[in-house]
Amino acid sequence: MILLPRGNPVKENIDPGKVNLPDALMKLHKGNFTGYLRFDTTQGVGILIYDKGRLISALFEGGTRREIAYDAIALIFERSLAGGATLNIYRLSSELAMSIHALLHGEVLYRGQEVKLLDIRALLGKLKEDQITGCLRIYTADRVALIFYREGNPLGFFHDGSTDLEKTAENSMSVAKLPGAKIDVLTSKISEEAAMADLLASADTVAIWQKAQEAVARERRAREEEAARTLEEREKERRQKIVGLLKGVAEKHLGKIGGQLADKEFDKALNGQGVVSEAVLDDFYKRIGQAAKLVAGPSTVKAMLEDMQRGIKALLKA
Amino acid sequence: MDWHVLQLVLWLIAGIVSFYFSIGNARVWTSIAVGFGLIVIGELLPQAIPYLPGVGVPRIEAMSYIVGTISILVMSHGFQEYYVFSRTLEFEGNKGMVYLSTIGVIAASVVFVFVNPLPDKRTLDIIRVVENTNWVFLSLINIDLIRKIYANIKDSPISKGFIAFIVVFLFIFLWRGSELYIQVYHFTDPEVGMAFPFRFQLSQICSEVGNFLAGVSVGGTFLYLARLLR
Structure with missing residues (x-):
């Protein structure tokens, strides 16, 4: 499960199976969109991150499976076509989009720590001491907030409804006060904007889409055959x-x-x-x-x- | 009561019972029942000859023997059909065809007898021998066939009826076999009979007793079948 704050919603609860995704991705590219697309499918969550119209990151996580880049795009297409998926599009600032990208491709240092049982001060001190670049993710079942750090110093906060990194901790820390709140500590490695390639430029999304359509049709046929056999x-x-x-x-x-x-x-x-x-x-x-x-x-x-x-x-x- | 009259009464009952049975039951029984029913004609006709005016007596006698032959052929055909059914569970045809075919064969035989010269004693003897030969050998074949049918349908409601048929054919074999013996060895000639008194007596007794028991068992078997097939 990929936990990300919802950002500023552009479109919510769309059935991606009914959308021509290569066309939609191209429109976002042409519109210089910055933000992310979240695909909640039956087999996992897919995230596509745009920065100024460039598709800089693609990730699909489900169970033990984790795919990135073209494989992730293919899987997102497949799962969208298979049905039962939801697409949400959130607008973000470029900085936030890059931060999220860095976060998604980073490593988890600590996962699922109960906030109540944790000495937050000591943790923040440790981050500073170790000069960690990454973020703290504080979450409950329905809310998520991120606190980004660069070399141990806080950069800003990102919570549901934000489009940019905020400087006030109020909203983010309010999540920490909710019952059952947990905290993950993540480190990120990638942060250089220049290093980000545009996946749309190098991937033939139409071909991937067609392949996904074929795969889904095959899967559907197999499922129907199985049902008929049963x-x-x-x-x-x-x-x-x-x-x-x-x-x-x-x-x-x-x-x-x-x-x-x-x-x-x-x-x-x-x-x-x-x-x-x-x-x-x-x-x-x-x-x-x-x-x-x-x-x-x-x-x-x-x-x-x-x-x-x-x-x-x-x-x-x- | 006269022995022959008793035999005739028994065959009359057996014939009526078997014909009645052929009407009320499944097609597979038609040939068998019609075959047994025809015996009564073969048995009654010779006795009725003195009371049938205007018809050449030898021809009537020839027809009675031919009908006798037809009867064993028809019933054997019926048992063959039943055997095929018991093996393949397949059965075809209808009752009407069995009745019509039998009537057709009898009619053809009548024509055959009437278009040919009046049968003399030798001709009648040969026709009689042919009839008894058919009865003797087809009785043996039928006993084996019925045994196989019984094995195939052993635990069905009708199965015991087939054991009764084996008994029937044993008596028929005794009856027709001894008649054939009498004819082949010419025991109808008193001189021959006097030369071999024991054989003559024994074959006469076997023929009469066999005839009687066959008549009783045929009637009894069909009544028993009717009870089994209630």
């Missing part, structure tokens, strides 16, 4: 139970040949259909009734058919 297997199991019951009843009334007759007449009534419908059963009763007359009298046949109908009714009800 349905078929369930129907097969149901069919076997029905045949088993019919054979058992026929054997009880007509002996061994009754079971064989039931088996054969059921196959004829089924006539290659996968589903045992009412019509199939009616046809079967008619057929077995006629065949049974060759080895038993009308009263035995009638009793057998009644037993079969009762048994099937109970089986289908269960």
Whole structure:
């Protein structure tokens, strides 16, 4: 789970599966957008960070999986097309966008420390002493605030609704006061703007998009096939139970040949259909009734058919 | 009561029961029941000859033997069909076709007998031998076939009825076998009979007893089948 404050919302709760993402990314590029796109998908979270229209960072994290750059873009496309994803777009200042990028690609020093149990002063002192460049992430279930540091000195604060690094600690520290608040300490390595390549310039997003579409279509097909197989297997199991019951009843009334007759007449009534419908059963009763007359009298046949109908009714009800 | 009259009464009952059975039951029984039912014609016709005016007596007698032959062929065909059914569980055809085919064969036989010269004693003897030969050998084949049918449908409601049929064919074999023996060894000639009195007596007794028991068992078997197939 990537924990980032929400920034200044541009668009929220969009279904990215219904958006032509290469076009959208290009529009943001042309509009010199600075900020980030957050994709919450069923299999993880994807973040695309823009700085002045350049796509400087792409990250996808889900479970144990972590992809960056083109692989992350591909995965974001795939998961968006797969459905059930939400896209939120937040505007940020360039400095904040770069800081977030640095943060996302940095390392976690400490994770999930309970604020209540922590000596914050001592921690800040340690950051200063170690000249840490990175940030403190303070969060609860629904709020996140970041405090950025450069070489042990605080740079500013970023919390939900901010577009720039703020100098006042009020909002950020209010998160720390919330019950259950936790703190992560992260270090960042990358900070040079010049080193940031524009992924849109080097990646063929249309090709990645098409590939993702194919992959999702394949996945969907496989899922549908699997569903069909499961349905078929369930129907097969149901069919076997029905045949088993019919054979058992026929054997009880007509002996061994009754079971064989039931088996054969059921196959004829089924006539290659996968589903045992009412019509199939009616046809079967008619057929077995006629065949049974060759080895038993009308009263035995009638009793057998009644037993079969009762048994099937109970089986289908269960 | 006269022995022959008793036999006729028994065959009449057996014939009526088997014909009635053929109407009320599944198609597979039609050939078998019609075959047994036809025996009554083969048995009654020779006895009725004196009371049938205007018809050449030898032709009627020839027809009775031919109908007798047709009856064993029809019932054997029925048992073959049942055997095929018991093995493959497949069955085709309809009752109407069985009745029509049987009537057709009988009608063709009538035409055959009437377009040919009046049968003399030798011809009648040969037709009789042919009839009994068919009965003897088809009885043995049917016993084996019925045994196999029984094995296939052993625990079905009708299965014991087939054991009864084995008994029927054993009696029929005794009856027709001893008649064939009498005909082949010419025990109908009193001189031959006097030359071999024991064999003559034994074959006569076997024929009469076999006929009686076959009549009783056929009627009894169909009544038993009717009970099993209630």
